Amino acid sequence: MQVLEDAPLAPLTTLRLGGPARRLVTAGTDAEVIAAVRAADDAAEPLLVLGGGSNLVIGDAGFDGTVLRIAxxxxxxxxxxxxxxxxxxxxxxxxxxxxEGLAGIEFLAGIPGSAGATPVQNVGAYGQEVSSSITEVVAYDRSAGETVVLSNAECDFSYRHSRFKADPERYVVLRVRFALEDNGGRSTPVRYAETARYLGVEPGERVEVAAAREAVLLLRSGKGMVLDPADHDTWSAGSFFTNPILTPDQYAAFLTRLDGRTAPAYPGPDGCTKTSAAWLIDQAGFGKGYGTGPATLSTKHTLALTNRGNATTADLVALAREIRAGVRAAFGVELVNEPVTVGVDL
Incomplete structure (x- = not known):
């Protein structure tokens, strides 16, 4: 276990933003993870669990406590x-x-971060979510002071949400178990229209798993969603806002604000309708590359807020608030940030 005092956190995040940690502990085994958590809890010290740093916005003041980096x-x-x-x-x-020719997570290729973060956010992309293949999550339960095994149903997965995200102070994920599929080297059914078009198949068809992965990587790269230190469009937290899910009443009100435009619409749970955050941002006047300061929208995708090299978290948050307010004014829809925020309020 490695312990550093007054340790920089920005280099450990994909945004490369945020102040230092009072103490940074890097744990290489499950036992070290549990020991570090228990030590912080016994001392009543604030604890931040850090994986790949790809879905995290840390305030400029940093974190006045222990940051546990799971390695x-x-x-x-x-x-x-x-x-x-x-x-x-x-x-x-x-x-x-x-x-290995196995299917189940092939459309989630190129997503930055660590495996332990995937159930927290119910990571998903291109028509696939980890909740469809996760069977169990092994976690340390800080309330009970013991290691527990949670079934898929007990994880309470929903769109970009889970039991772990709902109660972030309780669980520290240690291991994630998946049930993959052996389809003779073929993928799960292609569900996302953009991916199907790129692969030249109809939605619902299967392709070689390697072809599915390569297609996703190329599509993600074209949107600046594959990490590249030389490309500031990838200095982001990925999609900054989730796609809004509107109740029937909210959707009816939304339709009155379109002025003849046709917004993307997809069936959601319980009669709700999901629409596109990227479309809303663009139509509200925030196009690719929007912004003149050190934090701007990506030049490749309107959902990514980026650090152009010398931004602060305050710069990024100001941009996020401007975009959220603009979408609200234009369409009456409240955008919700996807990244976890620490020491900063959006």
Whole structure:
């Protein structure tokens, strides 16, 4: 276990923003993770759990407590059953499953961050979510002071949400277990229209898992969603806002604000309708590359707020607030940020 005082946090996040941690603890085993959590809890000290830093906005003042960086490793594949340590690099794990010809997470290629973060956010992209393949999550329960195993149903997954996100102070994910599919090297059904068009198939068809992964990587790269230190469009937290899910009444009110435009609309849960945050942002006047300061929208995708190299978190937050207010004024829809915020209020 490595312990550093007054440690910079910005280099540990994909936004490269945020002040220092009073103490940074890097844990390489589950036992070290649990020991660090218990030590912080016993001392009643604030604790921030850090994985890949890809879905995190840290305030400029940093974190006045212990930041626990989970650096555990472990990739165990038994047939179609996969167990990942929380610290495993997610993109690398996807590549390894595709190399084995297994399906289930192939459309989640190129997503930055660690495996332990995927159930927290119910990570999803291109028509696939981890909730469709996760069977169990092994976590340390800070309230009970013990390690627990939560089934898929107990994780309470929904769109970009889970039990872990709803109660962020309670659980620290240690391991994630998946049930993958052996379809003879074929993918799960292609569900996302853009991916289907790119692959030249109809939605619902299957393709080679390697072809699915490559298509997703190319599509993500075109939107600046694959990390590249030389490309400031990738200095982001990915999609900054979730796609709004509107109740029937909210959707009816939304339709009255369109002025003849046709907004994307997809069936949501309980009779709700999901629309596109990217479309709303663009139509509200915030196009690709919007902004003149050190924090701007990506030149490749309106959902990514980026650090152009010398931004502060305050710069990024000001841009996020401007965009959120503009969408609210134009369409009466309140955008919700997807990244976790620490020491900063949007």
């Amino acid at each position: 555990t490793t472990g990739f165990e594949l038994d047939g179609t059953t996969l167990e990942l340590a929380a610290g495993e690099i997610w993109a690398d794990a996807v590549t390894r499953t595709v190399d």
